[in-house]
Amino acid sequence: MSTKVEQVVKAILDSPDEILHTYREANEFYFRFRGHTFSIQECEPSSNSFDREAGYSFYVYPQWTSSPQSLPFAEARGEHGTDSVAYREGEFEESLLQQLHREAMSRCFKVDAVFDDVLGDAGA
């Protein structure tokens, strides 16, 4: 049986059109989904074997109500409301976070518009 957070990630993947206001900062994509703020980060493993951030991480920001775009800067400054809960790759079914990362990235870079355009041209 999957955990609650896994169900949330699956819900996001089931309704990618509801991933809104995507914003990229470094290797992390911030977004809103059904009124709540989340982010997905992909981190290259470093030489440090105790690197906790290596791989994919999913963050939930329960108190953040402003736009995801202003979140990374507020986070860097340690402002109020930026507290997050982190979930690491190992806590999810294989490749679930990888799929979410790709989905958030596609939404951020508007890949769908490119595909629609290409398919539209091909159809014409």
Place this chain on the structure above:
Amino acid sequence: MQAIWDSRQDIVLAVGLISNILTILLSVIALWGLVVKRKQLGLAFQMLLTSHLDRRMTRVRETLTRLESLNYDKKTQRGEVRNLLAQLCGSLAAISEESDELSELVDELHEYHHENQPLTENNKRYLLSKLQGILDEIDHDARVRVLGRDKS
């Protein structure tokens, strides 16, 4: 009583005379120094300026070393990277008149700090290596100035 008063006046006159002679002597030495040892004095002044610049450069390089050891891709290190960039911005502003390139770079850093431009680890590395190059150039120019040779 009159004799004591007269001897005291003599002493005051003698002291005044000695101090005037010393003032004249020192003025002559100073003028001689300015005329004859002009180059050496200029060099000493230039070295004083360079040591001041050196202290500032050392502080900037220390911040650079710390920044290089951090990774902006690590969420937990982002706050410190942005704070250090702000610190760098302040330190560089004091020496930005040394080079037009440095002045441009300070403006660029300012955008990242004050206008919340998105930053990546690659951007950070690019900015730091560019800054290293500019600092090396400023360092070199300062040494050339002290040696009294024009850069051609």
